[in-house]
Amino acid sequence: MKIRARHSGGDKIETQMAPMIDVVFQLLIFFMLTLKIVEPEGDFDINMPLGAPQQSSMDNADLPPFKVRMQADPDTGELAMLSYNSQPLGSGPQAFLRLNSEILKSVNALNAAGPSNLDKQEVEIDPDYGLQYKNIISAISACSGKMVDGKMVRYIKKIKFAPIREPQ
Amino acid sequence: MKIKSSGSGPPDVDMTPMIDIVFQLIAFFMVITNFEQQQADERVTLPRDQLAKPPEVKRENSLTLNFGYEKNKLGEKIDPNPYIFFSGERFTVEESGLKLRSEAQFYKTIGTDLKDVTVEIRADAGVPSGMVQKLIQLCQEDGIGFQRFALKATQNRD
DSSP, X not given: OOOOOOOOSOOOOOXXXXXXXXXXXXXXXXXXXXXXXXOOEEEEEEBOOOSOTTSOSOOSOSSOOEEEEEEEOTTTOXXXXXXXXXXXXESSHHHHHHHHHHHHHHHHHHHHXXXXXXXXXXXXXXXXXXXXXXXXXXXXXXHHEXXXXXXXXXXOOEEEEOOOOOOO | OOOOOOOSSOOOOOOHHHHHHHHHHHHHHHHHOOOGGGGOOTXXXXXXXXXXXXXXXXXXXXXXXXXXXXXXXTSOBSOSXXXXXXXXXEEOTGGGHHHHHHXXXXXXXXXXXXXXXEEEEEEOTTSBHHHHHHHHHXXXXXXXXXXXXXXXXXXXXO
């Protein structure tokens, strides 16, 4: 049997760096090429009423929903008129700011009546069929809350769609 | 004055700083590479909103539906009709029922209650709202039965 002779010399064992550098560069190139800069995405929970469109939007909750009606410009699909509980709030980005402050007023009134009411309260968004989807997100955001010093102040949690308005 | 002797051996190159930097770069790219958003489709331009923050707890079961327009390299629409882009295929809202049914069947087969599955809708900012509503309604139909929905938006940091 062969027995390895112990090398008792003071020579340094040289490690082979070349393969490691090869692999490390491969990894570096892989990560550089697969890098895709994506912006952070968030989401909003939403419900859609079940059943026929004629069904009442009120469910077993005692409180009637806050109604947000959104009318679209038939040619462009942009927001033509935003209304909150039949009260017109105009169009454009200012309309969503007005909606946000109207919702806050309603939330304060609900809180005064009892905080448990706030959890039950729903907002019903009723858009025209052709309205651009970005307006829906703005409306949901205006109803959901507001950013104050980088923190979100929550207004209404339950948001749902009204039955679909078929295109005219 | 000392003059360096010109030895015949190869000069020793110190590799340590280079390896340090390369490892730093690898660590950087590994950390910022986001493998989570593989289901995002570049054809969909999400609406922007300040309150759209990523969820703090990752959803266990989610089904992502991309809903947008066919676009050219410049980002211009080449087809006025919006489509659902799902697993490499595209469908109109009306055509997507079959696919949604098979997805619902898949979750039932693996024993996941559809109440625990969130359908994440990544819809383009310009898609008609009625079509998004139709898509949600289709997901709730008999034989499909998804119940939880989330509408995606890009976080606006302004």
